[in-house]
Amino acid sequence: MSAVLDHAGGHAHDHAHDHPTGWRRWVYATNHKDIGTMYLLFAFTMLMIGGLLAMGIRAELFKPGLQFFNPQLFNQLTTMHGLIMVFGAIMPAFVGFANWMVPLQIGAADMAFARMNNLSFWLLIPAALMLVMSFFMPGGAPSAGWTLYAPLTLQMGPSMDAGIFALHIMGASSIMGSINIIVTILNMRAPGMTLMKMPLFCWTWLITAYLLIAVMPVLAGAITMTLTDRHFGTSFFNPAGGGDPVMFQHIFWFFGHPEVYIMILPAFGIVSAIIPAFARKPLFGYASMVYATASIAILSFIVWAHHMYTTGMPVTGQLFFMYATMLIAVPTGVKIFNWLATMWRGEMTFETPMLWAVGFLFVFSMGGFTGLILAMAPIDIQLQDTYYVVAHFHYVLVAGSLFAMFAGVYYWGPKWTGVMYEETRGKIHFWGSLIFFNITFFPMHFLGLAGMPRRYADYPMQFADFNMVASIGGFGFGLMQVYFFFFVVLPMMQGKGKKAPQRPWNDPDGRGAEGLEWEVPSPAPWHTFETPPKLNAAATKVVG
Amino acid sequence: MGTEAMTTLKSSRWARVIGGLAALAGVPAWAAVNDLPGGPAVNQLNLHPPVSQIAEQQQWLHWVMLIICTVIFIGVFGVMFYSIVKHRKSVGHKAAHFHESLGVEIAWTIVPFIIVIGMGAMATRTVVAMKDTTNADVTIKATGYQWKWGYDYLKGEGEGIGFLSALDAAQRQMSDNGTPEGDDYLLKVDNPLVVPVDKKVRIITTANDVIHAWMVPSLGVKQDAIPGFVRDTWFRANATGDFYGQCVELCGKEHAYMPIHVKVLSQADYSAWVQGKLKEMAALADDPSKVWELAELVARGEKVYQANCQACHQANGKGAGPIKPLDGSDIVLNDPATQINVLLNGRNNGAMPAWKQLSDTEIAAVITYTKNSWSNQTGKLVQPADVVAARK
Numbered sequence: 001m002s003a004v005l006d007h008a009g010g011h012a013h014d015h016a017h018d019h020p021t022g023w024r025r026w027v028y029a030t031n032h033k034d035i036g037t038m039y040l041l042f043a044f045t046m047l048m049i050g051g052l053l054a055m056g057i058r059a060e061l062f063k064p065g066l067q068f069f070n071p072q073l074f075n076q077l078t079t080m081h082g083l084i085m086v087f088g089a090i091m092p093a094f095v096g097f098a099n100w101m102v103p104l105q106i107g108a109a110d111m112a113f114a115r116m117n118n119l120s121f122w123l124l125i126p127a128a129l130m131l132v133m134s135f136f137m138p139g140g141a142p143s144a145g146w147t148l149y150a151p152l153t154l155q156m157g158p159s160m161d162a163g164i165f166a167l168h169i170m171g172a173s174s175i176m177g178s179i180n181i182i183v184t185i186l187n188m189r190a191p192g193m194t195l196m197k198m199p200l201f202c203w204t205w206l207i208t209a210y211l212l213i214a215v216m217p218v219l220a221g222a223i224t225m226t227l228t229d230r231h232f233g234t235s236f237f238n239p240a241g242g243g244d245p246v247m248f249q250h251i252f253w254f255f256g257h258p259e260v261y262i263m264i265l266p267a268f269g270i271v272s273a274i275i276p277a278f279a280r281k282p283l284f285g286y287a288s289m290v291y292a293t294a295s296i297a298i299l300s301f302i303v304w305a306h307h308m309y310t311t312g313m314p315v316t317g318q319l320f321f322m323y324a325t326m327l328i329a330v331p332t333g334v335k336i337f338n339w340l341a342t343m344w345r346g347e348m349t350f351e352t353p354m355l356w357a358v359g360f361l362f363v364f365s366m367g368g369f370t371g372l373i374l375a376m377a378p379i380d381i382q383l384q385d386t387y388y389v390v391a392h393f394h395y396v397l398v399a400g401s402l403f404a405m406f407a408g409v410y411y412w413g414p415k416w417t418g419v420m421y422e423e424t425r426g427k428i429h430f431w432g433s434l435i436f437f438n439i440t441f442f443p444m445h446f447l448g449l450a451g452m453p454r455r456y457a458d459y460p461m462q463f464a465d466f467n468m469v470a471s472i473g474g475f476g477f478g479l480m481q482v483y484f485f486f487f488v489v490l491p492m493m494q495g496k497g498k499k500a501p502q503r504p505w506n507d508p509d510g511r512g513a514e515g516l517e518w519e520v521p522s523p524a525p526w527h528t529f530e531t532p533p534k535l536n537a538a539a540t541k542v543v544g
Numbered sequence: 545m546g547t548e549a550m551t552t553l554k555s556s557r558w559a560r561v562i563g564g565l566a567a568l569a570g571v572p573a574w575a576a577v578n579d580l581p582g583g584p585a586v587n588q589l590n591l592h593p594p595v596s597q598i599a600e601q602q603q604w605l606h607w608v609m610l611i612i613c614t615v616i617f618i619g620v621f622g623v624m625f626y627s628i629v630k631h632r633k634s635v636g637h638k639a640a641h642f643h644e645s646l647g648v649e650i651a652w653t654i655v656p657f658i659i660v661i662g663m664g665a666m667a668t669r670t671v672v673a674m675k676d677t678t679n680a681d682v683t684i685k686a687t688g689y690q691w692k693w694g695y696d697y698l699k700g701e702g703e704g705i706g707f708l709s710a711l712d713a714a715q716r717q718m719s720d721n722g723t724p725e726g727d728d729y730l731l732k733v734d735n736p737l738v739v740p741v742d743k744k745v746r747i748i749t750t751a752n753d754v755i756h757a758w759m760v761p762s763l764g765v766k767q768d769a770i771p772g773f774v775r776d777t778w779f780r781a782n783a784t785g786d787f788y789g790q791c792v793e794l795c796g797k798e799h800a801y802m803p804i805h806v807k808v809l810s811q812a813d814y815s816a817w818v819q820g821k822l823k824e825m826a827a828l829a830d831d832p833s834k835v836w837e838l839a840e841l842v843a844r845g846e847k848v849y850q851a852n853c854q855a856c857h858q859a860n861g862k863g864a865g866p867i868k869p870l871d872g873s874d875i876v877l878n879d880p881a882t883q884i885n886v887l888l889n890g891r892n893n894g895a896m897p898a899w900k901q902l903s904d905t906e907i908a909a910v911i912t913y914t915k916n917s918w919s920n921q922t923g924k925l926v927q928p929a930d931v932v933a934a935r936k
Contacts, residue, residue, distance in 0.1 A: 065718065071797050075796075149793075151753070233865050245772070281643070283643065284645075285644055310793075323664045326660040334656075336620065343627045346639050348627075350628075365621070369613040369616075372609070373613065377671050378667050378671060379605055381674065381766050382591055450585070450588035450590075451584060453799075454792075457800050459800070460583065460730050461577040463584060
């Protein structure tokens, strides 16, 4: 198919040994670059499926009254949109980035466990099939919300079991991916690449991987208990047998809150690579960025019940979780300030990756501020489970994680494929997405403040205008991502376009992007750093 | 702080600006709909006008937070945009090379830390006030059902009143037909919850099936209703009128169709309503001295069983897990005195709850039903008078 797929580049000579071609190359894949590519394509496919469901949701909410779907099917759409985006799109996409970039950035030949890497990718396929196909099971897909609150899950049809099984498999895949990343980072760094010289993307992923290992089993426990409640007569969460539905929420959010940082920390890593490159100035506070990331990760374990203010916690509980949650603003602020200080008095240019990174900063911060507002328990009593919450988490997950990933694709895409994307197209994609994103989600703040509950198939007529605006924005945002695939991704994969230089983001005098990934040619050869490279003092360049 | 002024500001000018922009963009306004007092306003931009002290505090806190966040946002991103404009290569700016400054890092850790702790401190008083449900004048239990609300007045004036409150059926039909109309679309119920003005009303929430949540934005309350558990919240409405809310915890297919309507009446009107409602209920109630025939008592008992017992003891009377079977039970078959006692007082530390809130007729009926259902075909019956005797 392409430069990257049949690796036409300058390495046809390095094949003393054999490796599978055709379909075997992908099914038996052990190469971190091939597996990374598959992860990214898989995640994009899921993004499109989840996006299609979102289009369904926005079509139904375009006008008050039911037009397209009955409320049951509508609930299936919201539930599956959430599950597919979180577990199918965002998480695998970041693992794809890690697969491609971690070995390149630390000067390793490959991931530590190449065959486990293959398994952790290929497990995703049956899991995703099971999740998506659950729409065609009797009773349709699960419709209890992506949070899977008991005892509503106990009322679901057989598709709930398929969903639980799929999540288990995806969880196993994530844990294997995390172990691989941790072992690779801790054991396979090139000599001289000390931990505190490592690129921030590797740091954020190292911390994320620990978070994943800590909390994926917790989710597995929660959904296993749901499964046994459904089928084997246990009553963990079933009040009719003495179970506690609130306990499910505690367990779920003990997973769920670290999970949201799992979905944002690698994004911080990508942005931390891009901003210094385009400001032509080193990152302002490398060490404090590492400490801030670690602080966020640690705090993420003690704030889970801010998702549960309305369940009726004791007053001390509400106060504890309110203060703890607000504290997260501190390390997050440190990160934002460090990025700004990096830009300050730099020599900035605004190619597409930088646009996405700056767009990320601006829009993600809005989500951060609404998070601070939501953290305040008395205000949350008004806003919990309304569209304000929907607006908040799309500002951090779409404008946060997704925008950072787009930044990453434009930044590292030339290295992956050996082809430059077309700058105008990247800019169209950025500005279109940014504008449509805000048209979609900004009015949702107003809807939430006015009390429109989330997960509603129909709503009072006073909410009609803002819903219509949001729907129009949503359709636009969806179309921009289709544009991205056909006009940016596909041409790069097919090798159409200007050939990428080895260092596309460096001035002739060498200023710009730093890191070992720019020490290898574009496209990156199939095998890189087969022998450990000798590094300069800053561990940013290969010297002999 | 001028909450009121700000509220007015938002509802008039900004609404018009936004409305105008929407019109310019060619978005059709829903000419047919007006603001619903106590419910949502057309294109409402902020929280509902508060009708309780807690709601006022929530609104005040929200304004303060919004202002602080906006100021910081403008400050921080003012710096960023200044930098974007001035420190770019295309205007010939040359990169500086400073980085790492412990002092700066400490400063921008400590200052936000102080700000967020200050924010928390502002809210603490309200959190404590929200959770103080003691000394209520009226206590009402709100029970979430799929998909309606049940209200039982447990204490205070109106004690003993109980009714169900469901969405107006015509509106559900409109929703299906895709032809919504009316300012109270999806908010109109058959029986609103009625409460007195200026009295502390404690709402105890629970649910019958799955988790629901009881919300009335104007009164500043939102409380999950959790099956098997009771939670509580409170409000003191400082104005009469109609106030609307909706279920806010996903509870299945008809989640969008179980609204909440609270009618706040003056003390005199409330007393009159209570008197009327109690008379109405007495008229509907059964005379406990009536002697029933087996067939009609079993038929009545079946309804009581389905509404109250079936969730645990199952339709086939065989129970499940720790739930004792009724089918073939020795007590059910042969020991009416113990069975009445179990229903009135519960058993096993409340694993079987007490059902003394049911009427004498209902208890007699459901006992008779269990004695004459499934394989239990005893032909025996328990009269309401037996229950009356056992209650003493």
